[in-house]
Amino acid sequence: MQEMTERLTMVLGQVRYARQESAGGRIIDVGSDHGYLAIRCLEEGLADEAVCTEIHRAPAQRSEDALIEAGFGDCSEVYITDGLKGVPLMAGDTVVIAGMGGLNIVDIISRALKDNGYHVLENVTFVLQPQKSNDIVRKYLSKAGFVFEDESVCYDRDIFYNCMRVVFKGISTTITDEEACYGPKLLSKFKNGDPQVIAYFEHLDEIFEIRQRSNPTVKAALEERKKNAGK
Numbered sequence: 001m002q003e004m005t006e007r008l009t010m011v012l013g014q015v016r017y018a019r020q021e022s023a024g025g026r027i028i029d030v031g032s033d034h035g036y037l038a039i040r041c042l043e044e045g046l047a048d049e050a051v052c053t054e055i056h057r058a059p060a061q062r063s064e065d066a067l068i069e070a071g072f073g074d075c076s077e078v079y080i081t082d083g084l085k086g087v088p089l090m091a092g093d094t095v096v097i098a099g100m101g102g103l104n105i106v107d108i109i110s111r112a113l114k115d116n117g118y119h120v121l122e123n124v125t126f127v128l129q130p131q132k133s134n135d136i137v138r139k140y141l142s143k144a145g146f147v148f149e150d151e152s153v154c155y156d157r158d159i160f161y162n163c164m165r166v167v168f169k170g171i172s173t174t175i176t177d178e179e180a181c182y183g184p185k186l187l188s189k190f191k192n193g194d195p196q197v198i199a200y201f202e203h204l205d206e207i208f209e210i211r212q213r214s215n216p217t218v219k220a221a222l223e224e225r226k227k228n229a230g231k
């Protein structure tokens with residue numbers, strides 16, 4: 001069994017929640033690279049079928065070889081494609097987009113929204129783990145009609161990572177700059193005293209102090225946070 005990093009284990013944890021109520025179905029791993037996540041999902045019986053997409057040929061081949069070696073050649077497909085292009089979504093799918101920049105994630109999801117009917121999307125769960133630009137991802141998701149089900153954090157090889165699980169409801173909402181930068185669900189966990197989220201926020205506070213000089217969203221988020229903390 002392939003050793004999973006803390007970061008991928010966190011992503012897998014969100015997939016487990018997403019799959020709790022749906023037996024079978026597909027896991028779609030966009031940007032699968034090594035294929036570890038898809039393999040683990042199949043090993044755990046979280047999905048009957050895995051679809052991996054990769055924009056580059058070499059990681060696509062790596063994913064395919066790993067799936068075949070793990071004995072999942074018959075229940076997996078690997079596509080060389082950009083995001084979800086040419087992969088129609090189906091009700092019950094869980095889509096994972098992990099280890100990519102936030103702008104790339106927004107681009108992939110916005111194209112998937114255009115390519116798939118709302119009735120399908122309402123029954124698809126997205127597990128997203130942006131490497132950066134979390135505020136842009138969260139603002140986009142809210143405006144596009146997604147709802148946050150959960151967010152998690154982990155500390156892996158000296159780096160904090162976060163992950164969000166969202167579902168499409170089709171009703172556009174606006175989130176505050178504080179929610180966009182810190183995460184609406186993570187803010188609740190912080191208020192409830194979650195030690196890992198407290199450590200993550202201390203780290204964010206530090207980097208945001210510097211970043212606020214050039215980023216108005218971060219500046220507003222810090223001001224909101226200080227105001228709310230003073231209440």
Ligand SMILES: C[S@@+](CC[C@H](N)C(=O)[O-])C[C@H]1O[C@@H](n2cnc3c(N)ncnc32)[C@H](O)[C@@H]1O
Nearest residue numbers: 031032033053054055056059081082083098099
């Ligand atoms: C840093 S790796 C992350 C791999 C894996 N998802 C993980 O979290 O460990 C990002 C992968 O996404 C692929 N990728 C980047 N943009 C993509 C896109 N638009 N569509 C499909 N794959 C993409 C890259 O080729 C690379 O293999």
